[in-house]
Amino acid sequence: MVWSFKKSDALSEQQFFLWESLLEKRTGIQLARTQHVLLQAQISIRMRELGLEDYQQYFDFVDNEAIGIAEWQVLVDRLVVKETSFFRHRPSLSLVEELLQERLSQQSSTLAQKIDSFEMWSVGCSTGEEPYALAAIANDCFEAAGVAPYFGVTAADISMPALSIARQGIYSRRSLNLLENNELSRYFTRQEKDKYKIADKIKKRVCFSQINILHLQHKPVQPMDVIFCQNVLIYFRRWRRREILKQLVKHLKPGGVLVIGLGELTEWRHDELKRIDSSEVQAYKKII
Numbered sequence: 197m198v199w200s201f202k203k204s205d206a207l208s209e210q211q212f213f214l215w216e217s218l219l220e221k222r223t224g225i226q227l228a229r230t231q232h233v234l235l236q237a238q239i240s241i242r243m244r245e246l247g248l249e250d251y252q253q254y255f256d257f258v259d260n261e262a263i264g265i266a267e268w269q270v271l272v273d274r275l276v277v278k279e280t281s282f283f284r285h286r287p288s289l290s291l292v293e294e295l296l297q298e299r300l301s302q303q304s305s306t307l308a309q310k311i312d313s314f315e316m317w318s319v320g321c322s323t324g325e326e327p328y329a330l331a332a333i334a335n336d337c338f339e340a341a342g343v344a345p346y347f348g349v350t351a352a353d354i355s356m357p358a359l360s361i362a363r364q365g366i367y368s369r370r371s372l373n374l375l376e377n378n379e380l381s382r383y384f385t386r387q388e389k390d391k392y393k394i395a396d397k398i399k400k401r402v403c404f405s406q407i408n409i410l411h412l413q414h415k416p417v418q419p420m421d422v423i424f425c426q427n428v429l430i431y432f433r434r435w436r437r438r439e440i441l442k443q444l445v446k447h448l449k450p451g452g453v454l455v456i457g458l459g460e461l462t463e464w465r466h467d468e469l470k471r472i473d474s475s476e477v478q479a480y481k482k483i484i
C-alpha cells in the first residue's frame with residue numbers, strides 16, 4: 197500500500213501575523229521569528245486532526261471567543277513551552293529553605309511570632325514539578341523542626357493539559373534527573389516501569405488551578421509568603437514583564453519573597469521590595 201499525505205501550504209506572512217497577534221493578545225507570549233516553524237507545524241497538525249484545510253477558516257473559528265474557546269484551550273497547550281523539571285533551579289529553592297529556617301529560628305525566640313501558616317504560589321507551574329518541589333522543601337523544614345503549621349502551594353498555569361498531568365503527580369525518571377537518590381526515595385514511590393508517583397504528604401499540599409497570568413488582577417488569591425515565577429516572563433515583552441511583576445507584588449505578604457528566573461528582568465525595581473543579595477538567584481523581599 198502506498199501512503200500519500202497532502203502537503204499543507206505554508207502560512208503566509210499575513211497569517212503568521214494574525215496568529216502571532218492572537219497568541220500575544222491572549223497569553224502575552226511573543227513569538228520569536230525562529231518559532232514560526234513551530235507555529236506552522238502545530239497549526240497544521242491540529243488542522244489535520246480536525247480534517248480542516250483552510251488556514252483562514254481555522255483562524256476565524258479559534259478567533260471567535262464564543263465558539264472557539266475549547267479549541268483555543270487545545271491549541272494554546274501546543275504553542276506554549278512547558279519544559280520543566282523537579283528541582284530545576286536549586287539555588288532558588290535553597291533560598292526558600294533559608295527563609296523558612298529564618299522564620300523558624302525567630303519562632304523559637306521569645307519575641308517572635310509563631311508561624312501559623314506558610315503560603316506559596318507557583319505561577320506558570322507547567323506539569324507540576326516546581327510546586328511539588330516547593331512543597332517538598334517546606335515539608336522537610338517543618339518536619340526537621342518538629343512543627344506542623346498549615347502550609348500549601350497554589351499552582352497555576354494557562355495550559356489545562358499541563359495541569360491535568362500535574363494533578364496526577366506521576367513522572368518519568370527523566371524529569372527527576374536532578375534529584376539525589378535519597379530525595380527520590382523520600383518524595384516518590386516507584387510505580388510500574390519508569391514511573392514515579394509523588395508522595396501523598398507532598399501531593400496534598402498543592403492545589404492546581406488554571407490562571408492566565410495576564411488577568412492576575414481579577415484573581416482572588418490569598419497573601420503569599422513566597423511567589424515563584426520562573427521561566428515564564430522570558431516569553432513576554434519587557435513592559436509586560438514589569439506589569440505582571442507589579443501585580444504579583446500585590447499578593448506578597450510583608451516579609452514575603454518573590455523569585456523570578458535569573459536575568460528574566462534586569463534592572464527592575466519596586467518601592468516595596470528589596471533585592472536579595474545573591475549572584476545565583478533573582479529574588480526580592482517585600483519590606484513594607
Ligand SMILES: C[S@@+](CC[C@H](N)C(=O)[O-])C[C@H]1O[C@@H](n2cnc3c(N)ncnc32)[C@H](O)[C@@H]1O
Binds near residue numbers: 352
Ligand atoms: C517553561 S514553563 C516553566 C515551568 C516552571 N515554572 C519552571 O521554571 O520549570 C512556562 C509555563 O508558563 C505557562 N504560561 C505561559 N503563558 C502563560 C500565561 N499567560 N498564564 C499562565 N501561564 C502561562 C506555560 O503554559 C508553561 O507551562
